[in-house]
Amino acid sequence: MTIHGYSIIHSFTHSIIQSFNHSKLDPAPLLLTFKLAGITSVLLLVIALPIAYWLVFGKFKGRGVVEALIGMPLVLPPSVIGFYLLLAFSPSHWFGAMIEEYLGLRLVFSFPGLIIASILYSLPFMIYPIRAGLQSLPSSLREASYTLGKSEWQTFVQVLLPNCKPALLTAFVLTFAHTVGEFGVVLMIGGNIPGVTKVASVAIYNEVEALNYPAANAYAMVLFAITFIILLLVYSINNRLLRVRQPA
Amino acid sequence: MEVDFTFPAHSILALTGPSGAGKTTLLRQIAGLATPTSGRVVFNNNQWLDTANSIHIPAQQRHIGFVFQDYALFPNMTVLQNLEFALPKTHKSELVGHLLETAGLTQLADRKPHQLSGGQQQRVALARALVREPELLLMDEPFAALDPDMQLQLQDLLLKLRRERPFTVILVTHDMGEIFRLADQVAIMENGTLTRIGTPSEVYLDKSDSQELIIFGEVLTIEKQGETLLAQAWIDGKIRQLTIPAKLENQMYPGAKFTLHYGDGEVKVSGRKDRPPTADR
Structure with a gap:
């Protein structure tokens, strides 16, 4: 990193620390945001891998319907998703009632509810890059593995996944960053219970409403800085990985 | 596409003809990577495919080697790892070392495929296809992308490997020199049908022209x-x-x-x- 970039980040951190000191800022919403983003990204990676594989290599009709459904969060207002999830999660609805009866979980205004909502809301951000990564691999790699006696599973784990690392990294980080940036869905189904559902984006909104601009600024700058650094790292790593893969 | 032919085991069959004639498709169907709407594939009395009786042995169980036109080496693995990946648990690992040595790859064992020249990649592809000691080796225009010297070297390597352990080869090629140098039998495909099959001399040499x-x-x-x-x-x-x-x-x-x-x-x-x-x- 250049001296210039370093000094920008340095003054950035400095002003963030100052804002925390001046306003006696509560770090809980930030920690909650990154906890939510981390758990969502890990769970979604596990869920998305088989779905992406199935979309690329599966033989079935109605692929278009599945792809359209997965892409819905890209175009729908978050409040629409939040609204329907709020209805579905409520104990008076059969889904919410079933979850509460069998798992003892209440999903409305709770952290587990936020995770499920975030998984649904970030679905395309995880699935689309992985699908694109798998599609970009030459089909001969998969076929070569089959002719060497390897099963679909062995081929997926040992050949396909290691060769689309840039796509996996992009998918994971986009999901993480997108979950950090969630607002509408979280507000609809989580509300702002401190330490449970009050994430940073909601905290910013609250502080602005209370005309407490320095606190809002501190939260906002932390989100800005961290998401920028994450994206910067991803793109530099991906550029390096892609350069390595060019034939000598 | 409609094809019906039989040829002796442990020989080399060259499959040739204009592009789009169905050579690669036929090769893939023999390998089990593609399925014809109807037909039978029998190798050494083993039924690999019989659509009439719903027999379809997957590619994994056909015990073949396949050398792809683009070599299909796994970019995430070194040369050695590419070969070891192919090694079944029941096989001895000395075989990998022996194949590396025969193909002149021992020095390159720790390189990744993108660090190799075309000829070296092709040698890895050939060695990897033979790790499972297949009875049948299928090759899709394996030497087409190489310069003439390298083509000769690789053809020699193929013949050398076959002297060590005989196996049947079906090879798609457009190269007349390759057909005469390697093939015991040549089959010409046109528009999805097999128009001629025989030894290269039988198929190509026209006696009436031989005075000129x-x-x-x-x-x-x-x-x-x-x-x-x-x-x-x-x-x-x-x-x-x-x-x-x-x-x-x-x-x-x-x-x-x-x-x-x-x-x-x-x-x-x-x-x-x-x-x-x-x-x-």
């Missing part, structure tokens, strides 16, 4: 010696000396591109104009 020899080239220098001309000419990448009748003087001049026909006790130049009248000597 045709040479293409370009004249470099020419010298008259009594009733004959002594020409130095560029033929097939080399400078060669030709003795030709003096009556061809007008057609054989420095810079002239020629097609010489030797036959019926006479030498003719065809398809060439006489020396341009303005030519400056």
Whole structure:
């Protein structure tokens, strides 16, 4: 990193620390945001891998319907998703009632509810890059593995996944960053219970409403800085990985 | 596509014909990577495919080796790892070392595929395809992307490996030299059907033409010696000396591109104009 970039980040951190000191800022919403983003990204990676594989290599009709459904969060207002999830999660609805009866979980205004909502809301951000990564691999790699006696599973784990690392990294980080940036869905189904559902984006909104601009600024700058650094790292790593893969 | 043919085990069959004739598709169907709407594939009395009786052995269980046109080496693995990946748990790991050595890859074992030249990648692909000791090796235009020297080296390597352990080979190729050098049998495919199959000589050599020899080239220098001309000419990448009748003087001049026909006790130049009248000597 250049001296210039370093000094920008340095003054950035400095002003963030100052804002925390001046306003006696509560770090809980930030920690909650990154906890939510981390758990969502890990769970979604596990869920998305088989779905992406199935979309690329599966033989079935109605692929278009599945792809359209997965892409819905890209175009729908978050409040629409939040609204329907709020209805579905409520104990008076059969889904919410079933979850509460069998798992003892209440999903409305709770952290587990936020995770499920975030998984649904970030679905395309995880699935689309992985699908694109798998599609970009030459089909001969998969076929070569089959002719060497390897099963679909062995081929997926040992050949396909290691060769689309840039796509996996992009998918994971986009999901993480997108979950950090969630607002509408979280507000609809989580509300702002401190330490449970009050994430940073909601905290910013609250502080602005209370005309407490320095606190809002501190939260906002932390989100800005961290998401920028994450994206910067991803793109530099991906550029390096892609350069390595060019034939000598 | 409709094809029906049988050929002896432990021989090399070259599959040739114009592009789009279905050669690669046929190869993939034999491998189990593609399924025909109906048909049978039997190898060494093993039923691999019989659509009428719903038999379809997957590619994994056909015990074949397949060398792809783009080599299909796994970019995430080194040369050694590519070969080890192919090694079944029941096989001895010495085989990998032996194949690396035979293919001249021992020094390159720790390189990744993108650090290798085309010829080296091809050797890895060939060695990897043989790790499982397949009875049948399928190759899709394996040497097409290589320069002529490298093609010869790899053809020699294939023959060497077959001397160590005989296996059957089906090879898609467009190269006439390769067909005559390697193949016991050649099959010509056109528009999805097999039009001829036999030994290369049976299929290609037309006895009625064998009296005639045709040479293409370009004249470099020419010298008259009594009733004959002594020409130095560029033929097939080399400078060669030709003795030709003096009556061809007008057609054989420095810079002239020629097609010489030797036959019926006479030498003719065809398809060439006489020396341009303005030519400056």
